[in-house]
Amino acid sequence: MMITTKRTWILLVAILCQVVTGLQDLNAVKQKFQYKHSFKGPSLVNSLGDIHFWEYGGNAIPSWDQVRVCPSIHSRQGWLWNKEKFSHSEWMVEIKLRVTGRMKTGADGMAFWFTEEKAEGGPTFGGPERWRGLGVFLDSFDNDGQQDNPQIQVVMNDGATSYNHYVDGVGQDQLSCLKEFRNRPHPVRLRIIRVKGTLEVWVHEGLSQRDTDYDLCGMVSTTPNIPDEGYFGISAATGGLSDDHDVMSFIVHSLHPLDEGKEATEESAKEYQDRFDQYAEELTKKRGTPSKQPSDHVNVYQDSFEHEFSYEADWERNLRQILETQYDVNRAVKILQDKTDQIINTLLVASPSAGGGALPAGMREELTSIKNTQSLVQHQLGDLREYLEKNQAKGGITSEALQPIYELKHVAERSSKSSEEVLAKLSTLTQVSSCPPPPVCQSCVTIVQLTILASVQVVILLVYNWYRQRQESAAKKFF
Incomplete structure (x- = not known):
């Protein structure tokens, strides 16, 4: 036990030393922005729909503020490659991206490339089957069933080996880490640094907008398979399941020693400042x-x-509408319960004046209508599950599927108004009567109304949970 604990501490100290060394290496270099190898919105595309210094193909769709590398359509792929060859051996790349989908599980994933040659499409997340260089993969789907996805992998290839999708590249990767990058509230960021023979991968999981919330995925020594000069690229692909793969920015900096370029004198710096x-x-x-x-x-x-x-994504908006409408229905049913309680209490006072509990014919019909309306509310809650199942095959919750909930809300509101009218009539009848109130009898109606309110809440929650389980069970991979 002590040996195991000692080994654990040694491992943690070694990792900490690597992290500190990596930070010191990054602080000991000078960064230079490489605009010919970068892109960023807004105004990402020109009037011809092209991205400056980049080429794209497959199903990639560039727009004003981002590039949809691969849309959420089954069995599609897209790619972007830099036209200019990058000639610096040390660099840092920062990528801001989104991977979103309606299902709990997505596919296939996205890849970052730095390779000796460009490749337009392929089976490896929309990239080449064999490559000489670096690939950083954001793998969404668990092909080998080991419950180790979504994960981020680093694969350095010599150009002779194909990526094995069926085992998620196990045995081919130099490092990997489990990171959630799908359906995050803010864009996910990747920071990939190659400096002094070391490759570092940092991940910002998109839970905040702070620039300091990066976590270290891993550090590994680079191999000769990574060329000193190469091309940057981004690709993505879908299979039986699909996600939207968007890239908002791709920023490249070359890294140089601090003492490089000191020939610039103070006079030239002052001249440039005056001109600016x-x-x-x-x-x-x-x-x-x-x-x-x-x-x-x-x-x-x-x-x-x-x-x-x-x-706000479509599924987030539809879920918000369901919850808001559910709240309105609960509030309307609660008001209906309060009005019904008032009617019952008023009947206890007014019944002696009507001759032993007899009510006028018109008022009796109105009370019967209220009772039927309450039954209608329960019946529509039972039909809500059928409506959701009917709209299941249409791509999830749509405005048509929300219509029964809206109708239920209107029915409850109409019933509440009817209760107010009956209550007003009974109040007038009570004012005319001068008979003493009868003894108060215990009634079970209030408990029934409370039961209806609880049933409404439980049924809606059960239907929603059933819908989500139905969505998850339908998520299968057809690779």
């Missing part, structure tokens, strides 16, 4: 607006860009 200030002043005069600090522009742009992609 002069240009900014002329631009401000042309616009006729007061100048602002550059940091203000950067902060405003970053804030707007971070909140730009916080959209």
